[in-house]
Amino acid sequence: xxxxxxxxxxxxxxxxxxxxxxxxxxxxxxxxxxAVDGISISVRPGEFVALLGSSGSGKSxxxxxxxxxxxxxxxxxxxxxxxxxxxxxxxxxxxxxxxxGMVFQSFNLIASMTLLENVELPLRFxxxxxxKREMLARESLERVGLRARVNHRPSELSGGEQxxxxxxxxxxxxxKLLLADEPTGNLxxxxxxxxxxxxxxxxxxxxxxxxxxxxxxxxxERYAQRMVFLADxxxxxxxxxxxxAGGRA
Amino acid sequence: xxxxxxxxxALRNLRESxxxxxxxxxxxxxxxxxxxxxxxxxxxxxxxxxxxxxxxxLFDTMVVTSRREMRGMGREDERNGxxxxxxxVLDEAARSExxxxxxxxxxxxxIRFASELRFEDKPHLTMISALPASAKSNDAFxxxxxxxxxxxxxxxxxxxxxxxxELLGKTPALGAAEPNVTELAKPLLGKEMTxxxxxxxxxxxxxxxxxxxxxxxxGASYSVISRQQKLKIVGVSDLDPESMRGPTRAKxxxxxxxxxxxxxxxxxxxxxxxxxASHQPVYSxxxxxxxxxxxxxxVEDAIKKMGFTTFSILDASRGLRQFFAVLYAFLGIFGSLxxxxxxxxxxxxxVMAILERRREIGIMKAIxxxxxxxxKLFFAEAGAMGILGGIVGVALGWxxxxxxxxxxxxxxxxQSLPPEHFWAVPWWLVxxxxxxxxIVSLVSGLYPAGRAARLDPVQAxxxx
Numbered sequence: 001x002x003x004x005x006x007x008x009x010x011x012x013x014x015x016x017x018x019x020x021x022x023x024x025x026x027x028x029x030x031x032x033x034x035a036v037d038g039i040s041i042s043v044r045p046g047e048f049v050a051l052l053g054s055s056g057s058g059k060s061x062x063x064x065x066x067x068x069x070x071x072x073x074x075x076x077x078x079x080x081x082x083x084x085x086x087x088x089x090x091x092x093x094x095x096x097x098x099x100x101g102m103v104f105q106s107f108n109l110i111a112s113m114t115l116l117e118n119v120e121l122p123l124r125f126x127x128x129x130x131x132k133r134e135m136l137a138r139e140s141l142e143r144v145g146l147r148a149r150v151n152h153r154p155s156e157l158s159g160g161e162q163x164x165x166x167x168x169x170x171x172x173x174x175x176k177l178l179l180a181d182e183p184t185g186n187l188x189x190x191x192x193x194x195x196x197x198x199x200x201x202x203x204x205x206x207x208x209x210x211x212x213x214x215x216x217x218x219x220x221e222r223y224a225q226r227m228v229f230l231a232d233x234x235x236x237x238x239x240x241x242x243x244x245a246g247g248r249a
Numbered sequence: 250x251x252x253x254x255x256x257x258x259a260l261r262n263l264r265e266s267x268x269x270x271x272x273x274x275x276x277x278x279x280x281x282x283x284x285x286x287x288x289x290x291x292x293x294x295x296x297x298x299x300x301x302x303x304x305x306x307l308f309d310t311m312v313v314t315s316r317r318e319m320r321g322m323g324r325e326d327e328r329n330g331x332x333x334x335x336x337x338v339l340d341e342a343a344r345s346e347x348x349x350x351x352x353x354x355x356x357x358x359x360i361r362f363a364s365e366l367r368f369e370d371k372p373h374l375t376m377i378s379a380l381p382a383s384a385k386s387n388d389a390f391x392x393x394x395x396x397x398x399x400x401x402x403x404x405x406x407x408x409x410x411x412x413x414x415e416l417l418g419k420t421p422a423l424g425a426a427e428p429n430v431t432e433l434a435k436p437l438l439g440k441e442m443t444x445x446x447x448x449x450x451x452x453x454x455x456x457x458x459x460x461x462x463x464x465x466x467x468g469a470s471y472s473v474i475s476r477q478q479k480l481k482i483v484g485v486s487d488l489d490p491e492s493m494r495g496p497t498r499a500k501x502x503x504x505x506x507x508x509x510x511x512x513x514x515x516x517x518x519x520x521x522x523x524x525x526a527s528h529q530p531v532y533s534x535x536x537x538x539x540x541x542x543x544x545x546x547x548v549e550d551a552i553k554k555m556g557f558t559t560f561s562i563l564d565a566s567r568g569l570r571q572f573f574a575v576l577y578a579f580l581g582i583f584g585s586l587x588x589x590x591x592x593x594x595x596x597x598x599x600v601m602a603i604l605e606r607r608r609e610i611g612i613m614k615a616i617x618x619x620x621x622x623x624x625k626l627f628f629a630e631a632g633a634m635g636i637l638g639g640i641v642g643v644a645l646g647w648x649x650x651x652x653x654x655x656x657x658x659x660x661x662x663x664q665s666l667p668p669e670h671f672w673a674v675p676w677w678l679v680x681x682x683x684x685x686x687x688i689v690s691l692v693s694g695l696y697p698a699g700r701a702a703r704l705d706p707v708q709a710x711x712x713x
């Protein structure tokens with residue numbers, strides 16, 4: 001079902017994400033930091049993958065490469081048959097807008113905007129008409145249970161609510177790929193579970209491919225179908241998992 | 250992103266740092282205000298100057314003389330065309346013909362003669378000229394004491410200030426302060442003076458043999474009679490209405506109708522002796538006033554075709570326009586300086602905004618904003634500050650202008666001078682000032698917008 005060692009074995013067209021010997025090196029003064037150091041990974045459409053590792057293991061860097069926020073120093077990242085390295089800055093922006101939805105540890109909502117405005121922001125970049133935009137944003141917020149909070153600003157909400165709003169924003173463009181960077185990192189375990197349940201639900205019901213970065217193994221075991229372990233920018237383990245909570249059998 | 254969305258987001262962002270953005274916008278306003286103030290002063294001065302010039306009659310009036318007046322000076326005018334001696338005489342028929350040329354407001358003879366005036370039994374020799382009723386609106390009579398002639402034939406006289414000084418024996422020493430016209434007028438207004446002059450009168454001519462119809466012979470003789478005319482002093486003018494006339498300028502003025510009826514002997518009468526005796530006098534020159542200065546050239550051409558020589562000061566107005574073009578440029582440059590300083594403020598504000606909103610820019614990029622979107626957003630913010638600053642600045646400039654205008658007029662009033670409107674803010678200035686502020690702001694936004702657009706989203710998101 002899953003292969004990381006022989007990606008060629010899988011037909012390329014059936015893959016959601018394919019990383020081939022991906023490297024991302026930074027120079028910090030004289031020292032070269034190998035944030036991602038030769039990772040090859042394949043993710044099939046509709047998979048829920050957890051990237052695990054301690055701080056500095058390169059999991060967030062890998063996620064940024066998949067998100068098209070960063071470019072690999074060498075190697076290839078192919079998402080939905082797009083070689084991200086070959087895309088222009090403009091095309092990468094379009095890719096982020098239409099293909100990827102992102103959720104962050106610190107929610108990353110814009111403080112000066114209401115939830116509705118935050119959620120409809122990607123649609124502004126997509127030049128969707130105002131009325132349609134508002135309708136979609138309301139729909140999306142309703143889906144995450146924030147119907148009553150549309151006109152509140154992020155600071156007036158709890159962490160869980162903010163992350164739900166961030167999820168609503170990530171969903172608004174109906175992305176194929178949902179990338180979550182420590183989505184429960186700033187939440188207590190109860191709200192964290194709530195968010196994870198939602199991620200799982202989107203994965204199952206909307207058929208979204210989910211890649212989640214976390215350092216909490218227990219969380220990954222409960223929800224992810226596959227766990228990829230990174231350390232020092234290298235892939236050290238890649239194993240299947242049967243989610244213990246509500247996951248797909 | 251669509252323009253309404255951009256504008257909305259830009260205004261929202263400006264509201265978020267209200268104080269800082271307001272201060273920057275005020276900076277732009279002050280710049281625009283100084284530009285508007287400077288340029289509207291220039292425009293106002295130009296309008297005032299052209300108003301004055303039009304009123305002065307320098308630009309809508311030309312002097313027509315007969316070619317017969319030219320004698321052996323070898324000027325270009327003289328060399329071309331018919332021989333002066335054989336050309337047309339400037340008589341009443343010619344005057345009437347000129348008056349009927351399109352766009353001619355009036356054509357009146359220039360009656361000018363030297364004469365003796367007696368005031369309180371003292372003789373004063375001076376140059377006298379006649380004024381048409383239309384001269385009433387001439388600028389030179391602004392600030393005149395007394396009144397203009399009650400009618401075109403009234404036995405009345407207006408004195409120029411320097412002649413009034415002479416009559417009162419108050420001619421100031423060189424360099425001393427000139428006496429006030431109000432004080433000069435007090436003892437003179439309403440007083441009478443006597444003008445001594447020579448009248449030409451046609452002699453009853455014996456019927457001639459042969460060509461009795463020929464005007465050349467009809468009045469071949471006339472007599473010169475010494476006469477006196479009592480004149481009432483009705484006005485003392487402060488300014489010199491004939492400053493451009495040079496040595497022939499008059500210091501005493503009579504109503505034109507009166508002057509014509511007196512048949513005063515003038516130098517031309519001697520030359521045109523055959524005409525002089527008739528009741529159809531020959532004029533040495535005619536002043537022709539057109540309806541507006543733009544018509545001077547065609548009218549002048551038409552009169553030249555009739556065989557007369559004309560003179561106008563059209564070229565001077567061209568020089569004046571050039572002067573104002575230079576003045577505009579200087580005022581514009583000085584006015585723009587403040588706006589350029591303000592534009593540095595915009596750069597500063599936006600660079601600060603990038604630092605503050607780094608994370609926000611990162612978020613926008615992460616959720617799909619392109620470099621172009623971010624760039625446009627910062628441009629929109631700069632542009633919005635420019636337009637707001639422009640509008641406030643124009644209003645501010647207008648208010649400053651009104652205050653200065655008011656203040657100056659209070660001062661002019663204290664100096665007993667007539668009020669003057671030397672301030673003008675035409676619509677094009679309003680439009681271009683706002684446009685200029687907008688463009689300057691956009692240019693200021695170039696660097697910050699480019700910098701924001703190039704921001705690395707990964708680093709921006711890491712920024713707390």
